Amino acid sequence: MEYEKILNYERDWEEIKQAIMPEDMSDEDKEALMSNLIVYSIITNT
Amino acid sequence: MVDFDALAAAMGELDEDTVKEMLEEVMAEGGQDAENAMKACQKGMDTVGKYFEEGEYFVGDLIYAGELMTDAVSILKDALVGDGGGSGEKTKMILCTVKDDLHDIGKNIVRAMLEAAGFEVLDLGIDVPPEKVVEVAKAENIRIVVLSGVLTLALNSMKDTVEALKAAGLDCRVLIGGAPVSEEARVSTGADAWAYSPQTTVATCKAWAAE
Amino acid sequence: MFEKLSKAEAEKTVKERTELFLDVVRKRKKPDRVPLVSNDGLWKLIDQDIKFSEGLHDYDTLHEAVCKYQEMYGFDAHADYCVLNKVAFQESFGKPRFIITDEPPTLSITDTFSMKDEDYPALAEKGIVKFIFEDMLCRHYEYESKEEAVEHLKKAVQELIRYNEYCGRIYGTMVEEYGVPNLCAGGYQMPFEFFVSGLRGLKNTSLDLRRHKEEMIEAMEAIDERLWGEFMSYAPYIENDGTFVFDTYTCPMAYTLLSPKQFEKFYWPWMKKYFDFVAEHDQTAFIYAEGAIKNKLEFLQDLEDKRFGILLEQDDPVEIREKLPNFTLMGGYPTTLLGEGTVEQCVDKAKEMMETVNYDGNWIFSFDKLASFEGGVKRENLLAVLDYLRSVKL
Numbered sequence: 001m002e003y004e005k006i007l008n009y010e011r012d013w014e015e016i017k018q019a020i021m022p023e024d025m026s027d028e029d030k031e032a033l034m035s036n037l038i039v040y041s042i043i044t045n046t
Numbered sequence: 047m048v049d050f051d052a053l054a055a056a057m058g059e060l061d062e063d064t065v066k067e068m069l070e071e072v073m074a075e076g077g078q079d080a081e082n083a084m085k086a087c088q089k090g091m092d093t094v095g096k097y098f099e100e101g102e103y104f105v106g107d108l109i110y111a112g113e114l115m116t117d118a119v120s121i122l123k124d125a126l127v128g129d130g131g132g133s134g135e136k137t138k139m140i141l142c143t144v145k146d147d148l149h150d151i152g153k154n155i156v157r158a159m160l161e162a163a164g165f166e167v168l169d170l171g172i173d174v175p176p177e178k179v180v181e182v183a184k185a186e187n188i189r190i191v192v193l194s195g196v197l198t199l200a201l202n203s204m205k206d207t208v209e210a211l212k213a214a215g216l217d218c219r220v221l222i223g224g225a226p227v228s229e230e231a232r233v234s235t236g237a238d239a240w241a242y243s244p245q246t247t248v249a250t251c252k253a254w255a256a257e
Numbered sequence: 258m259f260e261k262l263s264k265a266e267a268e269k270t271v272k273e274r275t276e277l278f279l280d281v282v283r284k285r286k287k288p289d290r291v292p293l294v295s296n297d298g299l300w301k302l303i304d305q306d307i308k309f310s311e312g313l314h315d316y317d318t319l320h321e322a323v324c325k326y327q328e329m330y331g332f333d334a335h336a337d338y339c340v341l342n343k344v345a346f347q348e349s350f351g352k353p354r355f356i357i358t359d360e361p362p363t364l365s366i367t368d369t370f371s372m373k374d375e376d377y378p379a380l381a382e383k384g385i386v387k388f389i390f391e392d393m394l395c396r397h398y399e400y401e402s403k404e405e406a407v408e409h410l411k412k413a414v415q416e417l418i419r420y421n422e423y424c425g426r427i428y429g430t431m432v433e434e435y436g437v438p439n440l441c442a443g444g445y446q447m448p449f450e451f452f453v454s455g456l457r458g459l460k461n462t463s464l465d466l467r468r469h470k471e472e473m474i475e476a477m478e479a480i481d482e483r484l485w486g487e488f489m490s491y492a493p494y495i496e497n498d499g500t501f502v503f504d505t506y507t508c509p510m511a512y513t514l515l516s517p518k519q520f521e522k523f524y525w526p527w528m529k530k531y532f533d534f535v536a537e538h539d540q541t542a543f544i545y546a547e548g549a550i551k552n553k554l555e556f557l558q559d560l561e562d563k564r565f566g567i568l569l570e571q572d573d574p575v576e577i578r579e580k581l582p583n584f585t586l587m588g589g590y591p592t593t594l595l596g597e598g599t600v601e602q603c604v605d606k607a608k609e610m611m612e613t614v615n616y617d618g619n620w621i622f623s624f625d626k627l628a629s630f631e632g633g634v635k636r637e638n639l640l641a642v643l644d645y646l647r648s649v650k651l
Contacts, residue, residue, distance in 0.1 A: 003396035006403055009387045016403075020411045022418070035386050037414050039483070040343065041350055042389050042397060044366065045446070045454035045510060060467060101552055106514035109463035148356070148365045151459050198593060198626050198633065199363065225548075225571065226593075226626070234597070 048072050048079060050086040057090020058097070060107060062114055065090075069121040077125025084126060087118045091162040095245030108244060109151060112158035119161070137255040139190035140182055142170035144203035149196040152224055156192065156244045163248045165190075165255070176203070176210035183216050190254050192247060193237070195224045205235040212236070219254045223247050259331035261324075261434045270436025272499040274333045278438070278621070282503070282541050282585045284563045287618035291611075291646045294440070294587060296336040296568065298627035299364060300634055301326040308359040313344040316423035323427055327435050329636075330643060334440050334502055336545065336568065336623065338427045342366075346416040351409050352398050370458035371397040374465070377472035385451070385480045393456075432500045441503040441543065442495050445488045447527045448480035453511035463514055466523065473523065481527060488531075493538060503566060504540035507531060513548030520553050528556075536561050543587065546570060554580050570625055575613045578620075586614060588623035595624065595634040595642070603638040604645050611649060618651050 007016075013034070021030040048068050056064040065087070072083045094111045097103040103111075119126075141160065143153050150172050160167050168182060179191060191211065193204045204222045211218050221239040222232060232240040241247040262270060280288040301322050302312045312318045323338050342364060344355050356365045371393055372380070380388045400406040431437040452462040452473070465473055488505075495504045512524050535542040543566035544550075550557075551572050557565075558581065566585040569577060574589025594606055607622075614620045622642075628634045 001399075001401060003400070004392050006395045006400065007391055007406060009383075009390055012403065013390065016407055016410060019407060020414050033414065033417065035483075037410065037417055038386055038390050038394065040346065040417065041413065042371075042393050043451050043455035044342075044347070044354065044368070045450055045508070062467065102516065102518075104514065104516035104519070104552065106463035106466050106519065107516060109460055109514075110467055113460070113464060146358075146361060146363050148367060154460075198596075198628075199361075201593075230593075 047075070048083065050079075050082055053083060053086040054089040054093070057087050057111075057114070057118070058093030060094070060103075060110055060114060062117075065114060065118060066121065069118055073121060073125060077122070080122045080125035084118075084122055087115060088162045088164070091115060091159055095159065095243070095248070098243060099245055105151075108155045112155045115158045115162050136164055136166040137190065137251075138166045138168060138186055138188060139192065139251060139255075140168050140170060140179060140186075140188050141192045141194065142174040142179060143172040143194045144200050144207055145173055145175045146203055147195045147197050147200040148172050149194075149224075152196065152244075153194040156194065156223065156247050159244045159248050160192075160251060163252060165251065176207040179207050180210050180214045180216065183211060183218055184214065188216075189218055190251055191218050191220045192251065193220060193222050195222070195226060198226045200224065201226055201231050201235060204231075204237065208236040221247060221250055259328050259435070261328070262436050264433065267433050267436040271432050271438050274436065275438045275497070275499045275502060277333065278502040279541075281619060281621060282564065282566055284619065287651050290649060290651060291615060292333045292621045293331075293643055293646060294334045294336055294568075294621055294623040295326075295330065295332045296588060296623040296625075296627065297592075297634060298337060298341070299339060299362070300628040301339060303362050303633070304329075304636060309357045309362045309364055310359050312339070313342070313355075313357060313364070316419060316426075319423065320427055320430065324430060324435070327431065327437060330639065331647075332437065332643075334438055335431070336440060338424070338431070340420075340424050340427075343417075343420050346413060346420050349409065349412040349416045350398050351400075368455075368458060369397070370456065370461060372456040372461075374461075374469065377469055377476050380456075381472070381475040381479045383479075385483050388479075438499070439501040441506040442497075442501045443488070443492055443504070444506045444508070445492070445531050446484055446507060447509060447512070447524055447531075448477035448484055449524050449527070450509070450511045451480050453514070459514065462511070466514075466519055470522075477523070477527070485530070492534070492540075495540065502541075503543045505535065506543045506545060508545040508547065509550075510547040512550075512553065515553075517552055517555070520556070525556055532560055532565070535564060540564065541566070543568065543585075546572070551576070557581055557584065560584075566621065568623060574610070574625075578614045585619050585621060587621040588625055589614060590622060590624050590642070592624040592626045592628045592633060595638045596628065598638060600637055600641045603642050607642045607645050611646075615651075622646055 017030055017034045048071050053068045069083055072079050098108060141157055143150055157167050157169050193207055208220050220237045221241060222235055222237045223241045227240040239250045277288050277292050280286050305322055305325060307322055319339050347354050354366055354368050356367055379392055395406055428439050453459055492505060512520060541564045545568045547570050549571040560583055562583040566587050568587040569589050574586055578586050594603055
């Protein structure tokens with residue numbers, strides 16, 4: 001399975017961000033939360 | 047023809063490329079020098095232990111050394127006499143991380159160094175209950191048990207294991223190792239020895255094996 | 258008991274506590290008494306017979322447990338409000354890394370590490386966020402499609418929001434209802450920590466230190482773009498409004514792998530940058546030094562006086578006080594004695610530490626190792642020690 005081919009930052013980041021974030025959040029907050037979400041998905045000691 | 051002093055030095059300096067190159071050369075030459083090569087690696091591991099005691103090497107280097115030693119044994123194994131090096135019977139011993147503790151890095155470092163020192167190590171893994179240690183100690187006629195743990199919680203399990211071995215009437219020497227151990231911990235757990243460094247663990251086990 | 262306070266009382270108390278801490282850290286004067294900081298991990302739950310499986314999944318239970326803990330023991334600050342392990346958040350990705358047992362109460366981390374040797378160039382080029390998004394997320398959690406990834410990310414973001422809300426709530430409650438300042442306002446993490454706590458693990462990081470030296474450095478520069486960038490977005494603007502003790506903190510843990518030479522190359526440049534920032538902005542900072550820091554003391558000895566604190570786990574507090582007079586020592590009281598000793602032994606130890614580490618008032622009481630297990634601390638011992646320390650006028 002070529003897992004690295006499933007998500008592409010340029011293609012998917014914005015779309016996924018908009019799909020999963022609460023609608024009433026500002027764009028800036030959505031971006032910060034998305035960034036933290038991705039990092040914390042792998043890094044435990046934050 | 048491999049220079050065994052150079053091999054020992056390379057192992058001591060954790061020069062992976064040189065060690066593996068030399069070991070491959072031993073095997074390419076037919077493997078008849080495999081035992082000498084193993085002894086050279088063991089001598090190199092003594093140097094690693096010395097550097098650790100002096101503060102030159104630290105935990106990451108011991109982990110690296112353990113892996114390098116494991117690789118060395120793997121390269122030489124087909125040409126070694128018996129199960130992994132050295133002529134004659136090896137002393138069997140038990141090593142494990144005690145119940146409720148899942149850490150294994152320290153245990154694995156110590157295992158590599160004990161094997162390098164010529165022991166046959168029965169590594170029971172992590173989170174090992176006392177009854178498992180007793181079961182294997184009985185079945186394999188074990189006299190030396192090393193218990194590892196990182197959490198302070200492990201001291202309770204170490205005590206339970208020492209008591210279980212005594213209750214089973216087994217004449218075992220027990221060493222406790224890992225972050226929480228101390229002389230106080232040795233006394234409260236009933237163990238025979240304690241060690242923070244792998245080198246001390248190996249030296250103590252060697253002394254016990256010689257008794 | 259240390260009951261909840263009125264709004265006015267809480268405002269007064271939090272400022273008094275903050276001033277007490279600053280008297281110690283800034284060496285403004287000998288403090289009136291020893292400030293008391295808890296460092297007991299999840300023992301808060303054990304002390305109240307709350308199952309880990311329940312408490313760690315229910316933020317209301319956690320919130321109540323932390324409040325009751327404060328009411329029982331009356332600490333001046335806490336090193337952790339049970340926020341260290343984001344259990345529910347991690348589980349929402351579908352591959353839990355925490356193993357929780359209730360009998361006995363234990364929380365362990367079991368981890369697989371999905372970054373490969375050959376990934377270093379991609380990490381350096383892409384940066385940590387894009388690298389995890391493209392190369393690690395689906396690989397680590399074995400998501401076989403974008404839809405599967407999105408399904409889990411949707412759950413995970415809700416859990417992260419709940420976690421963030423809990424953090425905000427408990428910090429606020431402690432300040433506004435109990436007059437307890439937060440230990441710090443923010444923090445910076447060294448990029449090396451990422452290798453051990455997610456990317457490569459202990460073993461592979463140890464091997465990489467010799468096999469991929471320069472690649473590690475390049476990767477850390479890329480990781481630090483995010484870490485330092487985030488820190489710089491708020492740290493220069495921190496002003497102590499009397500609701501927190503230290504301006505920022507750092508929690509080195511992975512440094513325990515490193516020899517002094519390795520520390521100098523792989524850790525110190527970033528740590529020095531942080532300490533230099535703290536000094537340039539006349540801020541205070543504390544190091545939550547997991548493991549033992551003894552063999553790296555030379556790096557800390559020239560740091561400026563009157564701004565740094567250090568919480569010790571394995572080091573001898575007497576030795577550290579002697580070798581790091583420029584640091585305020587926090588901790589060092591043996592947790593094992595609180596669990597195994599008598600009341601008299603525990604109080605005697607506190608008296609001894611008043612002589613051996615608090616001779617000049619530059620000590621903040623806390624324990625050494627986390628007490629997150631059954632029998633880790635006996636309630637009567639802790640109460641006796643805290644009562645004694647509160648009674649000593651300096």
